[in-house]
Amino acid sequence: MSISEISRRRLLGGTVILAGGALLPRFGFAQEVMQGGRLVVAADSEPRNLNPAIVASNGVFYIASKVIEPLAEASFDGPDGLAPRLATSWEGSEDGLSITFRLREGVAWHDGEPFTSADVAFSAMEVWKPLQNIGRSVLANLESVETPDEMTAVFKFSEPTPLQLIRNALPVVSSVLPRHLYEGTDIAANPANNAPVGTGPFVFAEHRPGEYYRLTRNESYWGEGQPKLDEVIFRVLPDRAGAAAALEAGEIQLAAFSQVPLSDLDRISGNSELEVVTKGYEALTYQLIVEINHRNEILNNLKVRQAIAHAIDRSFVVDTVFLGYAAEATGPVPKNAPEFYEPDVALYPFDVEKARSLLDEAGYPENDGGPRFSIRLLPAPFFSETRAMGDYLKQALAAIGIEAELVSNDAPGHLSAVYKDHDFDLSIGAAVFRGDPAISTTNLVQSGIPDGTFFSNQGGYANPGIDEIIAEALVTIDTQKRIELYNEFQKLVTEDLPLINVADWGFTSVASVDVENVGNNPRWVVSNWSDTAISG
Known part of the structure; x- marks a missing residue:
């Protein structure tokens, strides 16, 4: 089956089995993989911080979500689209000023200490609200967390806070940390940020820079009969072509986040032991955007921004950059x-x-x-698609008389240039829509966000009307009214173009057919893999 025969609709619908010959899986720098024991996974980066309570990003979640758990995880069929994790239930007050979480009993941290409501209160007030890139906005009105007993945490808000928002945010915002390891320390510099201790199904064992991360089975995990695996190895393979080759050679069993380029699927389809899975990304829609530095007087002109928007052939981007596995964007949602x-x-x-x-x-x-004028264009180096979009946009701008100098940086250099130093004119970014505009979308255009906050409005854009809607929606507990506010938000953003949305896309995973339960929740790749198994 050629890639041209695998329609976008079929891929978005679930799993495509690829045909061909088989190879024995093996782990190139260690012993042969035993069925049912070890899962070897490609990782294309090594996060500087493995604490998702501080850095809520998919690169961190990919590894750390197996170790550190949230209060709830996304679900295809659970109530409110959630599956309980460290919380077993949640209930909001009618006035929107409090939410009560009942916590799971009998849970222990990996060092043996008991998990209690004190850990939740500490994480919320000392980490998520003041330090986390997403928690700063979602929990802006969190005033305190009361702990009437060890298994109850009551979140108190200074302003009405919609339960809809908090529910939608739980998988992203609520990674709970052990208070006994963080209290009284410099939280941002705590060694546990890179050797995390959690309650999850896997225990952090070791990290060999440039080689791998190793997680081992938590023998005391609260989930009955879980985890199914003894080990998870994240093998560092920054070259995407290398990930494809490792899969074909049987050295790894899973590559996620489209680490196997779409252009390689034709070749890899010759292996009957592999399957392409598109489920598991439904709550992780990526958005290809052109970020704009409004400190540049030229780009602060609306007509210039409109001109750039008209210069982009979104259909060409979808068909050429994404080989059809994307959709043209109309706005921020x-x-x-x-x-x-x-x-x-x-x-x-x-x-x-x-x-x-x-x-x-x-x-x-x-x-x-x-x-007409010249600008500096910085494509984010995280994905081949953002780099390809940089090449395309340079040509598209040249066609309307704008000279763009492509500036390429590694990941740390790009983050510093765009989000800390503001040393850019245009940037090609990849934002994530996580099911609710307040979680990771409004911060792309909201003013007043502290310098250095990654994946946020660092272009100096300010619009009082948009800020007002963002603030009002954050305290609107009427669900329909809140939706109407975000409808108006989308209209204002597309009219004033603080940024330019180009395309929306999901990812693919390529896995050995022996790997079970791949993609079984909307955030599977960044969830805990407690029921992931290798068939014998």
């Missing part, structure tokens, strides 16, 4: 989030002549064959 999606927004169809006319009107006319 993707179409696959029907609860919040608003289709009636300002659109910018591909129109080179319109773009040139807008630049003329903005006061930047053609310049005798030279560029």
Whole structure:
């Protein structure tokens, strides 16, 4: 079966089995993999911080979610779309000023200390609210956490806070830390950030830089009969072509987050022991965006931003950069989030002549064959798609008379340039929509976010009208009214273009057919894998 025969619709629907010859799985730098024991996984990066309570990003969750657990995880069929983890239930007050969590009994930290409500209160007040990139906004009005007993935590808010928001945010925001290891320390510098201690199904064993992370079975895990695996090895393979080769050679059994490039699926389809799985990313829609530094006087001109938006052929980007495995974006909320999606927004169809006319009107006319003006364009290095989009945008801008200098950085350099030093004009970024605009979308355009907060508005953009809607939605407990506010939010964002949404996409996993329960929740790749197994 060729890749052209695997439709986007089929891939988005679930699993595609690929045909061909078989190879024995093996782990290249250790003993042969035994069925049912060890899962060897590709990892394309090594996070500087493995604490998801501070850095709520997929690169961190990918490894740390097996060790550190949240209060609840996303679910295809659980109540409210959630599956209980460290909390067994949650109930909000009618006035929106408190939420009561009943916690799971009989849970122990990996060092043997008991898990209690004190750990939840400490994590919420000392870590999620003041330090976490997403918790700072979602929990902005969290005033205190009361602990009437060891298995109850009552969150108290200074302003009405929608239960809808908190429920949607739990899988992302609520990774619980052991108070006894963090209290009284410099939390941001605590050694446990890179050797995490949690309550999860796997225990952090070791990290050999440039080689692998090793997690081992938690023999005292609260989940009956779990975990199914004895070990999980994250083998560091920064080269995506290397991940594909390792799968074909049987050296690894899973590569997630499209670490096998779409262009390689034709070749890898010759192995009957592999399958392509698209489930497990439903709550992790990635958004290809053009981030704009509004400190640049030229880019602060709306007509210039509109011109850039019209210069982008979204259909070409979907078909060429993503080989069809994406959708054209219309605004800051993707179409696959029907609860919040608003289709009636300002659109910018591909129109080179319109773009040139807008630049003329903005006061930047053609310049005798030279560029109208020059900018620096920084593609995020995290994905091949963002790098390819950088190459395409440079050409698209040249077609309307804008000269773009491509500036390539490694991951730390890019993060510093865009989110700390603001040393960019345009950046190609990859934001994540996590099911609710307040979780990781509004912070892309909200003003007043501290410098250095990754994946947030660091372009100096400020719009009082948008800020007002964001603030109001954060304290609106009426679900329908809150949805209406976010519909208006989408209209204002697309009209004023603080950033430009280009495409929305999900990922693929390629796994050995022996790996069971792949993709069985909407955040599977960044969940705990307690029921993942290798068949014998």
